[in-house]
Amino acid sequence: xxxxxxxxxxxxxxxxxxxxxxxxxxxxxxxxxxxxxxxxxxxxxxxxxxxxxxxxxxxxxxxxxxxxxxxxxxxxxxxxxxxxxxxxxxxxxxxxxxxxxxxxxxxxxxxxxxxx
Amino acid sequence: xxxxxxxxxxxxxxxxxxxxxxxxxxxxxxxxxxxxxxxxxxxxxxxxxxxxxxxxxxxxxxxxxxxxxxxxxxxxxxxxxxxxxxxxxxxxxxxxxxxxxxxxxxxxxxx
Numbered sequence: 001x002x003x004x005x006x007x008x009x010x011x012x013x014x015x016x017x018x019x020x021x022x023x024x025x026x027x028x029x030x031x032x033x034x035x036x037x038x039x040x041x042x043x044x045x046x047x048x049x050x051x052x053x054x055x056x057x058x059x060x061x062x063x064x065x066x067x068x069x070x071x072x073x074x075x076x077x078x079x080x081x082x083x084x085x086x087x088x089x090x091x092x093x094x095x096x097x098x099x100x101x102x103x104x105x106x107x108x109x110x111x112x113x114x115x116x
Numbered sequence: 117x118x119x120x121x122x123x124x125x126x127x128x129x130x131x132x133x134x135x136x137x138x139x140x141x142x143x144x145x146x147x148x149x150x151x152x153x154x155x156x157x158x159x160x161x162x163x164x165x166x167x168x169x170x171x172x173x174x175x176x177x178x179x180x181x182x183x184x185x186x187x188x189x190x191x192x193x194x195x196x197x198x199x200x201x202x203x204x205x206x207x208x209x210x211x212x213x214x215x216x217x218x219x220x221x222x223x224x225x226x227x
């Protein structure tokens with residue numbers, strides 16, 4: 001089944017404790033992206049990647065890191081989480097051939113993160 | 117800072133009516149426009165995309181784009197209770213690879 005998976009789905013952690021949220025897609029997509037969703041603010045793009053070893057900042061990259069060592073995986077790293085990073089996080093991927101230009105983003109199920 | 121604005125709603129319409137959702141954007145260089153639907157507790161899913169001025173129809177959905185007014189809309193004809201969801205407007209620039217989403221409009225279709 002073609003899908004984008006994220007782990008964990010729910011995470012409660014404490015301020016300053018490094019964490020990684022994994023994202024994996026099995027559709028051979030080149031474009032991958034991370035978003036956070038907060039009430040009243042909608043989806044805001046954190047980082048995106050056009051392909052392996054090619055990443056760029058979105059609108060809210062502060063406090064986050066990403067890496068793209070393999071085409072299928074795009075982990076989101078919070079080196080020192082803070083309470084203002086409490087949010088719902090979505091990973092998304094787009095098919096090749098300009099899929100990201102057409103807006104065809106396939107979203108993962110989301111990760112709800114709480115930082116206390 | 118590129119901005120995309122939507123009325124947060126909730127927008128309530130009776131079953132069978134036309135629901136009209138609106139979106140404005142600040143970046144005149146934007147070239148691609150999208151409507152995503154998000155059910156409560158679920159991921160967003162793409163329902164419409166539009167790239168040139170005018171109307172684009174797909175089933176019960178019609179997207180309308182007016183670049184001069186920096187305005188995008190989504191019409192849902194014969195609204196059904198299953199259309200009750202939050203609708204997200206998203207905009208993408210020509211050269212940029214990032215998407216900017218609006219805050220979403222919550223639609224409630226009453227049986």
